[in-house]
Amino acid sequence: MTDGILIGIDAGTSVIKSVAFTAAGEQVAIAAIPNTYETFADGGVEQDMARTWRDTAQTLKQLSQKIPNLASRLIAISVTGQGDGMWLIDEDGEPVAPAWLWLDARAASIAAEFTRHADYPAHYKRTGTGVNACQMSIHLAWMARHRPEVLARATTAFHCKDWLYFKLTGARAEDPSEANFTFGQYATRSYAPHVLDALGASDAKRLLPPIVEGTEV
Template identity: 60%
Template sequence: MTRDLLIGVDAGTSVIKAVAFDLTGGQVAMTSRRNHYLTLPNGGVEQDMRRTWQDTVDVLRDLGEQVEGLGERALALSVTGQGDGCWLIDAEGVPIHDGWLWLDARAAAEAREIAESAGIDVIYRTTGSGVNVCQMRTHLTWIKRHEPELLERAETAMHCKDWLYFNLTGKRAADPTEAVFTFGDYRTRAYAEEVLEALGLADLRRLLPPIVDGAAEAHGLAAAAAAAT
């Protein structure tokens, strides 16, 4: 069968969508499901990581019901999702906590401290971005201070789209844009040790997965993901 379709998945804050396109960019079909998150009394906003993956599986299945032979016709699948946040998994790939969304505001004090610290000039000059409460760097600072036991169990820190990519391919990888403006150098598009040191997070460098530019590198669909979807 001809490989004549592209699939895009977008796990937004409120809706998870999957779209099939032909090779000219024309939309063939689209499915969506409501996303879910929990707002906590302390300003936290969390999402069940397993449910986010299952909802993604479900929208892909729904898409397959709309498009005959979708699996055999798909040339490639691209994934994106809500920005910022912090999603931690262990060495086995199992979530150790619900994912923190970009809406999570519990690290407001930590964000102010970083913004007023001596290292802010290095952070801004290198990453090209200011500090905000929604970012993984402030979330990790809060977790390190208040729930360090989570970091002891964690093997990898991800963003939402990285979590979905991991489930789809089995590869631990970071989207270059968020990885760079959080912990990297926008000139080299690589992690910057001086940024991690300025943030006081050099000891957590081990949590950051390799940066993978999806425009230049791709991984195949894992057998488990293919069977699930």
């Protein structure tokens, strides 16, 4: 297809944008919508998952208005987004609560507590990273302690980009980069079950979607 189009979606913390390129990498058009989230006095930072999808879909619609016959010319869509955080959905694919953003600080005390845990050195060796209040593993540990009823309703824990990928394809999946960063063993590019065990959130392991390489179709 000589006039094929590639689209990159980036659902960032400040702006959600979609950019269209030719197969040669030349930018053709861009559409963007400011992102919206809510902050709370206790350090919480939450985002409406349904609105995030609507805004993303709107940027794609705007591209279709700028590029003739976009649907028939589309080669592929790549999705990325703000890192860390926690985006929970239920069996029907609906959000069970607003998403927690990477900016959310409610679990900071749990992160600090874990750095003093006997398992922390092994965690660092396996994952290659420390712990921080922004990470999904720490968010899940907070939920297990304070809002177990929310986790009970959830069947999958996503990051932002995974939520959008699910809405586009219906597939529940995670890529190695974010899976390894907070739960994984970087040497094997797989989950490390001990992480949630050490955090007292063993039941949350059932929420982790399959890890899929970004190059897989």
